[in-house]
Amino acid sequence: MRGGIALALELLGDHVRACIKKRGFAGLSPAQEQAIPLVLQKKNLVLIAPTGTGKTESAMFPVFDSLVKMPAGGGIRAIYVTPLRSLNRDILSRMEWWCRELGLKVGVRHGDTPMAERRKQALSPPDLLITTPETLQALFMGKRLRKHLEHVEFVIIDEIHEMAASKRGAQLAVALERLAEYAGEFQRIGLSATVGNPETIARFLCGARPCAIVQVPVAKQLEIAVHFVGDDFKHQVRALEQALDREGSTLVFVNTRVTAEALGHALYPRGDVEVHHGSLSKEIRIDAEDRFKKGEIRTLICTSSMELGIDIGRVDHVIQFGSPREVARLVQRVGRAGHQLNTISRGTILTTGFDDLLESLVIARRARANEIEPVVPEASAADVLANQVAAIAVEYGEIERSRIRTIVERTSLFAGSGTLLDDVCTQLEEHRLVRLDGSRIVTTARARRYLSGNLSMIHDERKIPVFDMVSRRTVGTLDESFVVGWVHTGAVFITKGQLWRVLEINDGRLTVEPAKKAIGELPSWEGEQIPVPFAVAREAGTIRRERTTGKYTQEKEGIAFADHVLSEMEKNRCKIPTDRLITFENIDDGVVCNVCAGHKSNEALGRVLSILISARYGTTVGIELDAYRILLRLPSEVRAADVRDFFLSLEPAHMPGILKLALKRTALFKWKLVQIAKKFGAIDPDADYEKISIQRLLDYFDNTVVQREAYRELLSGYMDVDAAAEIVRRVKAGEIELAIGPHSIIGADGILSSRDQIPPPTADQAVLATLKRRLDQDEVVLACMNCRNWKSRTVVSRVPEIPQCPKCGARLIAVLKPYEADTYETTAKKNKSPEERATEQRLLRSANIVLSSGKKAVIALSARGVGPENASRILATLADGDAFYREILKAERNFIQTHRYWS
Incomplete structure (x- = not known):
């Protein structure tokens, strides 16, 4: 060496x-x-x-x-x-x-x-x-x-x-x-x-x-442990704290920003923890990175934002909270620990449920064996080719089509792409991005303008504001793709560590209210979640079938728990879905198909089944799915035996055609079509998706290269038709059995337990903390009702515990909202109008409340819609701490919900 x-x-x-x-x-x-x-x-x-x-x-x-x-x-x-x-x-x-x-x-x-x-x-x-x-x-x-x-x-x-x-x-x-x-x-x-x-x-x-x-093999330098911590959030936090108490610095990787925020909130009192994810501002992220590097904090809770090689100094240990979903992701994340030559990278996966545990056992085994998923490049992407043809035309002014073909076909992604270049050039000419002059391609004035807004192949995605009707504030944003594909009136989703119910979707804005009930109400789309690959889900199904195999001897505790769950199911005569058995279970509002095939394969299978059932019964079929099950929401007459028969009728060769039919009228297909049309210059980059007619889009792009690219991207990026077809082939070959089973804990219950349901235990605390911060920063005007010759504009946090007039020393201090400040001058007048006398009485009531309760009264009076009467009622409860702020929240909510009806 x-x-x-x-x-x-x-x-x-x-x-x-x-x-x-x-x-x-x-x-x-x-x-x-x-x-x-x-x-x-x-x-x-x-x-x-x-x-x-x-x-x-x-x-x-x-x-x-x-x-x-x-x-x-x-x-x-x-x-x-x-x-x-x-x-x-x-x-x-x-x-x-x-x-x-x-x-x-x-x-x-x-x-x-x-x-x-x-x-x-x-x-x-x-x-x-x-x-x-x-x-x-x-x-x-x-x-x-x-x-x-x-x-x-x-x-x-x-x-x-x-x-x-x-x-x-x-x-x-x-x-x-x-x-x-x-x-x-x-x-x-x-x-x-x-x-x-x-x-x-x-x-x-x-x-x-x-x-x-x-x-250089990664596996030799990895030491990975898998621990089961259960689905109770408080217990999960305790287990995470114990893991953080070891010496050295730790990166805690989570799969979603929601989980990062919820854990960050729960662990914030430690004083050595910061959160790092893509929604935070650049300044906040850099500050967290620098403080971690200097050793000022010992723990960063992060999403994929920290997977790539940003230098944050020494990392002693990596914790993955929940299944990492992919082998490549686990290896990348754990590889951040022991950031020195010849050191072992130590990682711990804390698993939170049955699926989570089996999946993590599989991924840990595959990581140790260096069995990393293949990267699948985007071959023959028509919108990329359109973008590059327009760019090359601008670059050269005019150029032979054969030279463009030579340039693009030197790449592995467009080599042998047949007539794709010709189809793209024809489409670009229609949108005036190029002019075709025999064998030459000539640029246009529009092409340069197009390029200035389309340098990137990252689709411009609007952020849809989420407006809370309770606080009358925008609480966050959602990606347009999420809203278009999955949000509807009544849907419940998580953002900013809190559950929200959609009341209205209008004028490019979601109006919501806080939702208290989580179970069974989260949307089917997992948003930021990473899809579990086909091979990982199949191997998790193998563990269900083979139980304790020699491959997983390092995780005796986890295997023992899995074995207990499976044994209980057998005692109850449940059929256990595995890599070789698909089961169908009746539930109140539909049928659960238990298929160990990964997210993208199940997405394809679920959509194919839904369109066939919908066509037969003339009814809408709802779908909810994860890597191990598909929940079909069905009319009462359609039961598990019917769904099994539909499954048996599937033909692998027909599945792409059925899926195209299934997708054609969906909001998701329209959204994807708009995105790709923008990259072809057919639609302006800032065009409003909502104002574009779906029917006109479908008619205009029917049988064009734009439509074909939309289908290609959805069928390869959002679902895995080939893997779904492979499942169907194995069923037809008798390698996978189909059976109808009774309700089981890894069937319908699994749909609920697999969701990312972190926030509810801490939502109340998070809301109160936000309220406290807001009230602290609220501006108020303090005014002396004794000498009537002093007022001061300040923020609540700066108000002393016992407010006092600096001119006369009196403690009879009224609290006004900033927009009321001018009314104070009228209190010094001798001849007052009835309206001015009413204002004076209100300010005297306010001052008397402050006289008896000090700063606490100022906090209450600074709240929205809270005057002397409401403030008295809040203070009369004698509530302290969080209970006091809950009373303020209740008063604000009541004001917002009722003030429009006031005369």
């Missing part, structure tokens, strides 16, 4: 070796030993290695070595692409030291880069440019920047797995080929912590070009 270290170091030049020594590197990691020689040999490379093993340095040490040997100036030599601006910031802070020491220039460019910095880069380009996939697109639009791109010799793509599976990745793959038109062949380096199919990623990065792969 020492020979390997020496060899890799010796291959680097004196300058870089001196910097490595100055920076305090004791040696090189296995990833660096293997990667550095290959990069110096100018080979394209995909490097897969655990977090903390120096992947960035594996690429940059040899790149720096080449850069310092090149003549100064002359354009951008290396481009470093990351998926997130926060990673750009992180990489820049790490690269600045090296570039300063080596006499190189480094710059960062993304959507927020100031114009002055952009001009500076255009006039004097950095040697190394750190950017995002979207900003890379923008570089092709400026003449001077295009000239600088001619000198690029290296492109490094960080977290390549994150981009390869999305349309952003497809756009990036084409951008690399567009770059090659200027720079010629450059060296491509892809970095990732987790990839199950490195060869596919190599093809994504390089097309048909040769590409070396270095894979």
Whole structure:
């Protein structure tokens, strides 16, 4: 091993070796030993290695070595692409030291880069440019920047797995080929912590070009434990606290922002915990990262926002709260612990239910065995191709269609895509983004305007405000996709750690009220939740069938609990659904189909069954599902035996056609069609979804490439038709049995227990805390009713416990709302009108309340709709602490619900 270290170091030049020594590197990691020689040999490379093993340095040490040997100036030599601006910031802070020491220039460019910095880069380009996939697109639009791109010799793509599976990745793959038109062949380096199919990623990065792969196994450095903590929230919090009490720093990963907020609220009194997720402002996230790095806090509760390699210093332990859903996600998250060479990454999964437990056992086993899910790139995405054809036309003014075909087909994602390019060009001409002139494609004035609003393949998604009728405030926003696909009047959902019931959807706004009852009322769509893959759900079904297998000996406690649940079911003569048995159970409002097939497969099966039943009985069928069951809400005459017969009638070959029929009239299909039409320039980016006629859309895009892309994305991204068809094939082959079973705890009850139902135990506390904060910040006007010659505008938090007039020393102080301040002057008048005398009496009542109750009275009187009469009633209850604030909340709610009826 020492020979390997020496060899890799010796291959680097004196300058870089001196910097490595100055920076305090004791040696090189296995990833660096293997990667550095290959990069110096100018080979394209995909490097897969655990977090903390120096992947960035594996690429940059040899790149720096080449850069310092090149003549100064002359354009951008290396481009470093990351998926997130926060990673750009992180990489820049790490690269600045090296570039300063080596006499190189480094710059960062993304959507927020100031114009002055952009001009500076255009006039004097950095040697190394750190950017995002979207900003890379923008570089092709400026003449001077295009000239600088001619000198690029290296492109490094960080977290390549994150981009390869999305349309952003497809756009990036084409951008690399567009770059090659200027720079010629450059060296491509892809970095990732987790990839199950490195060869596919190599093809994504390089097309048909040769590409070396270095894979440092993650599993050897993982130590994963699975613990069952049950579904009681208080017990879950106690178990989490015990885990946090061990020495060192901890990242607690959760699957949704709701869970992050609920746990953060429960653990906040510890004083060493912060929450970190994508809905928080950049400033709050950076502050939490910095405080964690400095050791000021010991725990960060985070969502996928912390999965990628942002440097937050030492992490001693990772806790995954609830099943991580995917092997890749668990490996990525646990890999953040032990962020040093040759250290073990320790992770603990705290499971909260039966499905959760089995799923976590499977995922932990697969992680140890390095069985990571494959990344599936977005092949032949028509809207990406449309975007790139329009961009290339703007870039060149006019260009031969055959040259565009050559550029895009050098990528693995559009190689052999048949007539797709021709169909896309025809559609683009219809929307005036290009003009077809024989074999040439000519840009239009509209195309440049289109590009300025469509640099990104991330769909512009409106945020729908959620307006609480009780507090008369906007309490948060929901993604348009969630509202369009799943929200209806009466639906209950969670946001900001609280349950809300939808009262009205109107004028681009949801009006809601707080909901108290959670069970059975959460929407079927899981929003931020990560779908459980087919293979994981199938193996969880295998555990149900085989019970204690040798594969799971490390988790005796968890297996024992699962065995107990299954034994109880057998005692009650329940049929246990497994990987080889699908069961159908009657419940009050429908039928539960227990299918261990994962979210996307069950989505496809559920929708196919629903349209067949709907067509036969002429009724609407509701669907609710997760990775292990499909709940069909049905009319009373349709029972489990009927649903089983429908299942038996399914033909794998017919399923895509049935699904297209099922989707065509849905709000979800309309929303997806609008998104893709925007990327084709057919609809303006800021067009209001609600005002577009679904019928006109369907008619206009019928049998077009836009419609085909909408179906392709829904059938591959939102559901897994192939996996669903595989289940049907196995049923027909007799490999999976179908049976009707009685009501069971992992059937209908499982639908309820599988939901993300964290908030109810803490919702009341969260509401009261919000109320206290708001009242503290409320402005009030204090006025002396003794001398009638002093008033002061202040906020409640600054009011002393015993308010007093500074002029006459009296404690007869009235409290006014800011908009009432001018009425105080009338109290000093000698001849008052009846209305002014009434105001004086009201202020005297207010002052007498403050005289007897001090600041507590000021707090009550600052509340909305609370005057002296209501304040007296609140104070007369003698309530203290939370009970006092509950009385204020009750008074405010009553005011809001009744004030419109007042004369």
